[in-house]
Amino acid sequence: MLGLPRTKAGQIVGWVYDPESPKGDNYIDFGLYADNLSYSDYVNGFDQAILLDFNVDGNIWELM
Structure with missing residues (x-):
């Protein structure tokens, strides 16, 4: 939806929600307020x- 071209990495990189797993953040953050920005x-x-x-x-x- 951002109008960016598709890439191979874009097809396999992403997020996994698993509240039982300590790996990953279990939330999506676009970094709009990161580092006091x-x-x-x-x-x-x-x-x-x-x-x-x-x-x-x-x-x-x-994991899919």
């Missing part, structure tokens, strides 16, 4: 871009 400058028109940091669990091919 916020997207308010973008929303208010002061910045033209947002750096999204997807906290993926990595290669989840075998």
Whole structure:
């Protein structure tokens, strides 16, 4: 939905929700408020871009 081209990595990298597993975060975070940063400058028109940091669990091919 972001209009980015498909990649091989994009087909196997993602998130797994397993509340019983200590591996992974068990939530999706796009990093908009990470490290005391916020997207308010973008929303208010002061910045033209947002750096999204997807906290993926990595290669989840075998877990699907």
